[in-house]
Amino acid sequence: MSTYSKELEVAELAVQRATLLTKKVFHEKAKGTLSKDDKSPVTIGDFGAQALIIQAIKKNFPNDEVVGEEEASDLRDNHKLRDQIWALVEGTKLSDSGSEDILGGPIKTVDEMLDAIDAGNSAGGNKGRIWALDPIDGTKGFLRGGQYAVCLALMVDGDVKVGVLGCPNLPVDDTAPLTAESGVDQTDSEGKGVLFAAIAGQGATSRPLGTAGLEKSQPIKMKPVSDITQAIFCESVEAGHSSHGDQSAIAQKLGITKASVRMDSQAKYGSIARGAGDIYLRLPVSATYQEKIWDHAAGDLIVREAGGEVTDSLGNRLNFGVGRTLAENKGVVAAPAAIHSTVLEVVKEVLSKK
Numbered sequence: 001m002s003t004y005s006k007e008l009e010v011a012e013l014a015v016q017r018a019t020l021l022t023k024k025v026f027h028e029k030a031k032g033t034l035s036k037d038d039k040s041p042v043t044i045g046d047f048g049a050q051a052l053i054i055q056a057i058k059k060n061f062p063n064d065e066v067v068g069e070e071e072a073s074d075l076r077d078n079h080k081l082r083d084q085i086w087a088l089v090e091g092t093k094l095s096d097s098g099s100e101d102i103l104g105g106p107i108k109t110v111d112e113m114l115d116a117i118d119a120g121n122s123a124g125g126n127k128g129r130i131w132a133l134d135p136i137d138g139t140k141g142f143l144r145g146g147q148y149a150v151c152l153a154l155m156v157d158g159d160v161k162v163g164v165l166g167c168p169n170l171p172v173d174d175t176a177p178l179t180a181e182s183g184v185d186q187t188d189s190e191g192k193g194v195l196f197a198a199i200a201g202q203g204a205t206s207r208p209l210g211t212a213g214l215e216k217s218q219p220i221k222m223k224p225v226s227d228i229t230q231a232i233f234c235e236s237v238e239a240g241h242s243s244h245g246d247q248s249a250i251a252q253k254l255g256i257t258k259a260s261v262r263m264d265s266q267a268k269y270g271s272i273a274r275g276a277g278d279i280y281l282r283l284p285v286s287a288t289y290q291e292k293i294w295d296h297a298a299g300d301l302i303v304r305e306a307g308g309e310v311t312d313s314l315g316n317r318l319n320f321g322v323g324r325t326l327a328e329n330k331g332v333v334a335a336p337a338a339i340h341s342t343v344l345e346v347v348k349e350v351l352s353k354k
């Protein structure tokens, strides 16, 4: 077996299983939404997906740590919500029993489920094996009927070695270009659902999300951009998550005339990695917000392995080894390696004028 192939297999299957759970919630009217201390939403889908994925990691790699976005304290005294999540977790299995066996068996009790959620409490850092998990990235998109992603990455001594993104509402077809509609009013209908993956040094791939381990992965590559003015650039839907104004000024200076494609979640990283889009810009709106490692770890590796470069707005690589946040970085600039320096120059120019 090549390096990290076992980790990739477990990560892909765990993400695929978790998306079965999130898809059920996506189609429910009532998603069991709570507002967290920072006012951001969390649903029964986020909690359930975190439980299923951490269970699979701990069964296969008991000594590994996990930096997971969610924690179970709100559920320990809200039994109604806890039981709704348990019903989902208990009822979610991959249809292929061999794949289910690889994940190491079901969660047996409610307490085991709560403990699995809370096992995502690692402080992170640059020593040893630590997984970064976002059980639903783009929860606002998930609630709005946009894009969302189930995101998992393994870091070893602070370096991302394995990354997986499950995107239920993106097209399976790698060649389908992004359009203005790609990020809005989306669902997981026929032809949708893609799993992106990468191992450091071994390239990036995609495969249909619905088929567990049964379908072979295809290599993906970023699209060569010969004329930057024709590039498709992506950004967040939420104006509070990145500066639409700065991003539009940068696009304008690059001569890009097409409107940005706005979509939630790390679906943006997956989309540019397979050449459906070209550039992802995420410039800070707030001087104090620190990006979370689970919002970028998998996407950073997948884009770099597909021939891209990912830096912050100063040109530094994202540093995943300093804790639960990207405390040393500001903003994200992701583009094909051949044009990244051109994009970065304009980013610096626009930001320096502020």
Ligand SMILES: Nc1ncnc2c1ncn2[C@@H]1O[C@H](COP(=O)(O)O)[C@@H](O)[C@H]1OP(=O)(O)O
Pocket: 040, 041, 137, 138, 139, 235, 236, 237, 238, 240, 241, 242, 263, 264, 265, 266, 285, 286, 289, 295
């Ligand atoms: N002020 C902020 N700046 C940048 N990102 C943010 C901010 N607040 C929340 N986020 C995070 O951005 C991610 C979504 O990004 P996008 O807009 O590209 O879909 C979410 O994980 C969200 O965190 P949270 O999960 O706490 O809502």
Ligand SMILES: [Mg+2]
Pocket: 134, 136, 137, 138, 294, 295
């Ligand atoms: Mg997120």
Ligand SMILES: [Mg+2]
Pocket: 046, 069, 134, 135, 136, 137, 138, 139
């Ligand atoms: Mg999340």
Ligand SMILES: [Mg+2]
Pocket: 040, 041, 042, 069, 139
């Ligand atoms: Mg969240």
